[in-house]
Amino acid sequence: MARRGRFAPYLLVLPGGLWLLAFFLIPMTLMASLSLQSGNLIDGFRQTFHWQNYRDGIGVYGGVLARSLGYALAATVACAVLSYPAAHWIAFRAGRHKTRYLFLLVVPYFVSFVLRTFAWRQVLTDDGPLLGPLKDHGLLPTDFRVLDTGFAVIAGLTYNFLPFMALPIYVALERVDRSLPEAARDLYAGRAAAFARVLLPLSLPGVFAGAVLTFVPMAADYVNAEVLGGPDDTMVGGVVRAEYFDNGAYPTASALSFTLMAVLLVAVLAYARALGARNVLGDAA
Amino acid sequence: MIGRAYTWLLLGWLLLPVAVMALFAFNDTENRGNTRWQGFTLRWYQHLFDRPDLTRAFATSVVLALVSTAVATVLGTLAGLALGRYRFRGRGAVNVVVLMSVACPELVLGAALLSMFVTLNVPRGFPTLVAAHVLFSLGFVAVTVRARVAGLDPAVDEAARDLGAGPWARFRLVTLPMIAPGVAAGALLAFAMSIDDVVVTGFTGGSTVTFPVWVYGATKTGVPPQANALGTLLFAAGALAALAASRRRPRQSSEPKITEEISR
Numbered sequence: 001m002a003r004r005g006r007f008a009p010y011l012l013v014l015p016g017g018l019w020l021l022a023f024f025l026i027p028m029t030l031m032a033s034l035s036l037q038s039g040n041l042i043d044g045f046r047q048t049f050h051w052q053n054y055r056d057g058i059g060v061y062g063g064v065l066a067r068s069l070g071y072a073l074a075a076t077v078a079c080a081v082l083s084y085p086a087a088h089w090i091a092f093r094a095g096r097h098k099t100r101y102l103f104l105l106v107v108p109y110f111v112s113f114v115l116r117t118f119a120w121r122q123v124l125t126d127d128g129p130l131l132g133p134l135k136d137h138g139l140l141p142t143d144f145r146v147l148d149t150g151f152a153v154i155a156g157l158t159y160n161f162l163p164f165m166a167l168p169i170y171v172a173l174e175r176v177d178r179s180l181p182e183a184a185r186d187l188y189a190g191r192a193a194a195f196a197r198v199l200l201p202l203s204l205p206g207v208f209a210g211a212v213l214t215f216v217p218m219a220a221d222y223v224n225a226e227v228l229g230g231p232d233d234t235m236v237g238g239v240v241r242a243e244y245f246d247n248g249a250y251p252t253a254s255a256l257s258f259t260l261m262a263v264l265l266v267a268v269l270a271y272a273r274a275l276g277a278r279n280v281l282g283d284a285a
Numbered sequence: 286m287i288g289r290a291y292t293w294l295l296l297g298w299l300l301l302p303v304a305v306m307a308l309f310a311f312n313d314t315e316n317r318g319n320t321r322w323q324g325f326t327l328r329w330y331q332h333l334f335d336r337p338d339l340t341r342a343f344a345t346s347v348v349l350a351l352v353s354t355a356v357a358t359v360l361g362t363l364a365g366l367a368l369g370r371y372r373f374r375g376r377g378a379v380n381v382v383v384l385m386s387v388a389c390p391e392l393v394l395g396a397a398l399l400s401m402f403v404t405l406n407v408p409r410g411f412p413t414l415v416a417a418h419v420l421f422s423l424g425f426v427a428v429t430v431r432a433r434v435a436g437l438d439p440a441v442d443e444a445a446r447d448l449g450a451g452p453w454a455r456f457r458l459v460t461l462p463m464i465a466p467g468v469a470a471g472a473l474l475a476f477a478m479s480i481d482d483v484v485v486t487g488f489t490g491g492s493t494v495t496f497p498v499w500v501y502g503a504t505k506t507g508v509p510p511q512a513n514a515l516g517t518l519l520f521a522a523g524a525l526a527a528l529a530a531s532r533r534r535p536r537q538s539s540e541p542k543i544t545e546e547i548s549r
């Protein structure tokens with residue numbers, strides 16, 4: 001397919017390339033420079049090349065960063081565990097209705113992200129449609145709550161990013177040669193053994209790809225934490241936002257964004273290395 | 286049997302907030318909270334545009350999504366075509382930058398753009414939003430189109446050239462119809478991402494507020510039922526568009542056959 005072109009490819013790639021340069025590469029560079037400046041909003045910022053912003057950022061917000069990664073990890077595991085059985089059923093048992101089930105799986109995500117997160121707030125309010133009746137009948141203690149807890153944030157993240165896990169798993173399962181699990185059964189493997197030793201390993205690339213697709217955006221998300229979580233559930237995205245907009249501490253905010261990006265990059269690369277890049281990044285690697 | 290029951294349980298969980306959002310658009314509530322069911326009413330749909338600030342935000346969202354989708358689709362398609370079809374100096378670098386822009390968390394994109402606008406004293410508003418929205422959807426269009434182009438049979442284009450078609454005619458009559466499903470998928474993705482974005486928009490919009498950003502701001506004080514109604518309409522439009530797109534799918538499968546016939 002690939003052929004040599006003299007001018008055509010450059011002309012084609014130029015407009016998009018310039019856009020990426022002007023609004024992605026240059027901003028990243030400027031953010032890097034801003035993260036090494038000191039000063040304040042009123043007196044202005046000066047380039048000092050101090051690493052102090054990074055040290056301060058990690059010193060003050062290390063806990064928030066750790067919490068973000070922890071919540072994202074928990075939600076990634078929850079996504080995998082919840083979506084695998086459904087993806088499996090759709091791939092192997094849904095027959096000709098596959099597309100219908102896949103449509104139902106993604107259709108909730110046509111609802112605006114903020115509205116669908118807020119809808120969970122409406123469902124889970126302390127005396128709301130779900131908890132209210134349970135409390136009235138004495139099935140739950142009156143001070144029981146789900147909102148404003150870490151659990152609510154993890155559940156919200158799981159809910160909001162589930163298709164990014166379910167679809168890669170489905171695709172991986174769909175690709176598995178049907179005769180392989182059958183051969184395992186013919187060779188007297190039990191149902192459990194045929195699954196654990198044949199089908200599951202063959203579908204793991206889907207789980208690995210899904211893990212990257214969910215973990216990275218979840219670790220950087222702040223909407224779930226702010227809408228569903230309490231004051232003790234802040235995630236690093238919320239801090240970056242607050243440092244920019246409430247405190248005008250641009251250097252600190254930039255340093256934190258970079259730290260987050262570096263941590264995520266290292267995590268993904270380590271993960272890809274441990275599992276084999278092709279398993280995680282697919283054909284792109 | 287258990288598999289079917291579980292799948293439906295999961296789907297039910299996924300669909301529950303959609304139902305709640307749609308239901309609370311009919312809630313006969315007086316206060317802004319809208320978290321308790323007070324009875325059925327149609328007045329929020331009748332007074333859909335009664336809140337000027339919400340209406341303005343909604344209109345901004347729609348215009349922004351249309352403009353940024355158009356720009357991102359053109360730029361992304363051209364780039365995807367170059368990356369999928371040609372080998373050229375710098376191709377690897379462009380691929381890496383495109384992949385980075387797709388994989389980069391929205392928070393970091395928003396923070397980086399804000400850093401630039403602050404450093405260069407660019408006032409934030411609609412134009413900066415267009416710049417940002419085109420940026421985060423451009424890569425997705427390019428990747429989608431690149432995948433489609435890579436799957437094309439080069440013999441078709443060569444056949445058209447042998448038959449005397451110039452570059453523009455080949456693009457319009459041969460390449461474009463064949464990559465159209467990829468372009469359409471990319472455009473749909475770009476539109477969906479733009480109309481739903483809250484993070485990058487919050488960072489780069491200044492005082493220009495879009496529908497999701499308005500709703501996000503309102504979650505602190507209470508989301509009015511009109512927002513649920515507008516959200517439901519948006520959901521219905523998106524679901525119908527996706528349904529229409531998936532109904533057209535069968536036509537795609539006939540294409541390889543045509544390709545085979547022509548190349549024979």
